[in-house]
Amino acid sequence: MKRIICLYFVIFMTMTLGLSQTSSKKNLSKLGETWSKQKATTWYSAQTWFSGCNFQPSSAINQIEMWQSETFDAPTIDKELGWAEELGFTTMRVFLSSVVWKNDAEGFKKRMNQFLEISSKHNIRPMFVFFDDCWNPESSYGKQPDSKPGIHNSGWVQDPSVSLRADTTKLFPVLEKYVKDILTTFKDDKRILLWDLYNEPGNGNHGVSSLSLLKNVFKWAREVNPSQPVSSGIWYFGCNELNVFQVENSDIITYHNYSGVKDHQTEINYLKMFNRPMICTEYMARKHDSKFENIMPMLKRNHVGAINWGFVSGKTNTIFAWDEPMPNVKEPKLWFHDIFRQDHTPFDQNEINIIKNINGKNQGIKLIKNADFKGIKDGKEVLLYTLKNNSGMVAQITNFGGRVVALWTPDRNGKFADIVTGYNHFSDYEKSNEVFFGALIGRYGNRIAKGKFTLDGKPYQLPINNGKNTLHGGPNGFHNVVWNARQFKNENDEDALELKYLSPDGEEGFPGNLSITVVYTLTNQNELKIEYSATTDKPTVINLTHHSFFNLHGFSDGVAQTINTHILQINGSTYTQTDDGLIPTGKIDSVRGTPLDFTTPTAIGKRVNEPFQALISAKGYDHNWILNKKKGEMTEVALIYEPSNGRQMRVITDQPALQFYGGNFFEGKDIGKYGEVYNYRTSFALEVQHYPDSPNHTNFPSTVLNPGENYNHICVYKFDVVK
Numbered sequence: 001m002k003r004i005i006c007l008y009f010v011i012f013m014t015m016t017l018g019l020s021q022t023s024s025k026k027n028l029s030k031l032g033e034t035w036s037k038q039k040a041t042t043w044y045s046a047q048t049w050f051s052g053c054n055f056q057p058s059s060a061i062n063q064i065e066m067w068q069s070e071t072f073d074a075p076t077i078d079k080e081l082g083w084a085e086e087l088g089f090t091t092m093r094v095f096l097s098s099v100v101w102k103n104d105a106e107g108f109k110k111r112m113n114q115f116l117e118i119s120s121k122h123n124i125r126p127m128f129v130f131f132d133d134c135w136n137p138e139s140s141y142g143k144q145p146d147s148k149p150g151i152h153n154s155g156w157v158q159d160p161s162v163s164l165r166a167d168t169t170k171l172f173p174v175l176e177k178y179v180k181d182i183l184t185t186f187k188d189d190k191r192i193l194l195w196d197l198y199n200e201p202g203n204g205n206h207g208v209s210s211l212s213l214l215k216n217v218f219k220w221a222r223e224v225n226p227s228q229p230v231s232s233g234i235w236y237f238g239c240n241e242l243n244v245f246q247v248e249n250s251d252i253i254t255y256h257n258y259s260g261v262k263d264h265q266t267e268i269n270y271l272k273m274f275n276r277p278m279i280c281t282e283y284m285a286r287k288h289d290s291k292f293e294n295i296m297p298m299l300k301r302n303h304v305g306a307i308n309w310g311f312v313s314g315k316t317n318t319i320f321a322w323d324e325p326m327p328n329v330k331e332p333k334l335w336f337h338d339i340f341r342q343d344h345t346p347f348d349q350n351e352i353n354i355i356k357n358i359n360g361k362n363q364g365i366k367l368i369k370n371a372d373f374k375g376i377k378d379g380k381e382v383l384l385y386t387l388k389n390n391s392g393m394v395a396q397i398t399n400f401g402g403r404v405v406a407l408w409t410p411d412r413n414g415k416f417a418d419i420v421t422g423y424n425h426f427s428d429y430e431k432s433n434e435v436f437f438g439a440l441i442g443r444y445g446n447r448i449a450k451g452k453f454t455l456d457g458k459p460y461q462l463p464i465n466n467g468k469n470t471l472h473g474g475p476n477g478f479h480n481v482v483w484n485a486r487q488f489k490n491e492n493d494e495d496a497l498e499l500k501y502l503s504p505d506g507e508e509g510f511p512g513n514l515s516i517t518v519v520y521t522l523t524n525q526n527e528l529k530i531e532y533s534a535t536t537d538k539p540t541v542i543n544l545t546h547h548s549f550f551n552l553h554g555f556s557d558g559v560a561q562t563i564n565t566h567i568l569q570i571n572g573s574t575y576t577q578t579d580d581g582l583i584p585t586g587k588i589d590s591v592r593g594t595p596l597d598f599t600t601p602t603a604i605g606k607r608v609n610e611p612f613q614a615l616i617s618a619k620g621y622d623h624n625w626i627l628n629k630k631k632g633e634m635t636e637v638a639l640i641y642e643p644s645n646g647r648q649m650r651v652i653t654d655q656p657a658l659q660f661y662g663g664n665f666f667e668g669k670d671i672g673k674y675g676e677v678y679n680y681r682t683s684f685a686l687e688v689q690h691y692p693d694s695p696n697h698t699n700f701p702s703t704v705l706n707p708g709e710n711y712n713h714i715c716v717y718k719f720d721v722v723k
Helices: 008-024 037-045 063-067 074-087 098-103 105-121 162-166 168-186 207-224 240-249 261-274 292-301 349-358 426-431 613-618
Strands: 051-054 091-095 127-132 194-199 253-256 278-282 305-309 375-377 380-382 384-388 394-398 404-410 416-418 439-441 452-455 458-461 484-489 495-503 514-522 527-536 545-547 567-570 574-578 584-590 622-626 635-641 647-653 657-661 685-689 711-721
Touching: 063 098, 063 105, 074 105, 074 349, 091 305, 098 105, 098 168, 105 168, 127 168, 127 207, 162 168, 168 207, 194 207, 207 240, 253 261, 261 278, 261 292, 292 305, 292 349, 292 711, 375 426, 384 484, 384 495, 384 514, 394 514, 545 685, 567 657, 574 613, 613 622, 635 657, 635 685, 647 685
Parallel strands: 051 091, 051 305, 091 127, 127 194, 253 278, 278 305
Antiparallel strands: 375 380, 384 394, 394 404, 404 416, 439 545, 452 458, 484 495, 495 514, 514 527, 527 711, 567 635, 574 584, 574 622, 622 657, 635 647, 647 711, 657 685
């Protein structure tokens, strides 16, 4: 429980060396069948993100008092796990007791089952801890000591008692029966998340002497072979033999860290080298800057489970610090651990909001109702589909134009906001002055000069809808059709939406029957992934893209703020020069020394009004950057974030170019989902694509698709946060 801060680099170099040496000795420390890394990763990916706390009901001073029949307090457990459910917690780390089992094995197992029934009622899957080297060295069955005022964990006991460890020939057979009895009884119980076999081995001045029990408890567990993973958490790197054994024999890496963000992130980075899923099974000591507001979001960003120490202030006295006894103080000004008082009032309401937001319980997400979005267009039914991921992100997409209608992402405090333009009703899209909000674009994204091109010697004329030119496939392009839709779960159990459309030969002047499939996936890595594929029966030109308008401030509060404060970086050193109608001249220009140079992160508004001809012609940014990447290679090509809230979006693609548009033509005539007015420069688009007007420029990469060929294109918008 008490964290000793170490120099991580030295520690992990030592630890890595130890692992290497151990492996060279034919893995003598490995016992039984540790899960493969693939099995561990598959198991972890199938779970929702874990958050919870180390749970001890407020009425119990230690493990014995929690579990023995006279003091097992089911009503308090039920009440307090209900509070945990309200916060969105999904797991609890709970210490068992060999003392209770030794005195009442069958009753103990019945109470464990009762605890699991209560937990399941509140959608919580606990992990159970067998042994513990922390705090008081001796324990006994029956009435437990009274809590000492102001003393952290004054009644917590080690398990097994120190006096029993002198004779392991007597002790270990008893402990083996205990472990195997519990594991055999619950080895296939889906209500249990994980078995934490030994808490902080080596603590309490035991050091390497704990290795024998550590090895044996893993041996006993592997002999039972529970369906749940087993682990023992890294907590102190001063004893290399313990650390090596724990890492090599744990299915899932668990660890403790009560440090601030920098040191905690450092530990995560090093533990990642073992390529196993991770759960932090102890954190949150406010005095040490380990807090919900800074550590919990960091853990979620790293896909590391978050289990803090303490929940309801009670007999354990863990609102007091390890090393600061306060016997004359009822409640310290700054709590060390714990979240609630026993009357359910929180230590800090802001913490409650943060926890709920991160866990998706208080996001303020205002889902558009499917019933409000239904309609009929061209004889086809318009529908709305909702995709969610394990981190609480939500995307709502309609089959009318394949539009992303809403996209909810968190900021650095876990607060969610809808970051795309759009409307609450299908009919509003038909009436909108901005016809491309959130839509799939085709057959040809961007502009074609005068709507004309020649293919295989035959001229084609497209409808004009942008000055003298054709924009985004014409007035009845793919943004204006109803796609056939199928929502499904992919192989990673992620929400996905497949959209299909057959564009007939001659539609909007384009040749060939073009069969298109687009798959949207909201991944558990906080990505909106868009995969395009198409085939044709005649030579044609194709340049598909996506046209969501974003604002990382979010629109959910009914205000559309400027995007000029966003910081943008584009991995592109050149751009296609355009005329006053934004049609490429065919010349490629360098961005160096111009307001179009975003090769280093720069605020959008910093240079947007400079007297630069390309900006004057477009009334701001509306240009095509040529990306610094190899043909067909998936590359991160842009990064944009909002400093005030930390929301960040990365753009990853296999396409050769990126159109950045800064909302220069918004006129405040459109009112969005929450009453916000879409004014000048309140949204941006980052559209991955081929070059504009490519069919009319032989020096541009070809956009011709022939029969027998497959068009494929991937765009990923990946969301995270920065401090």
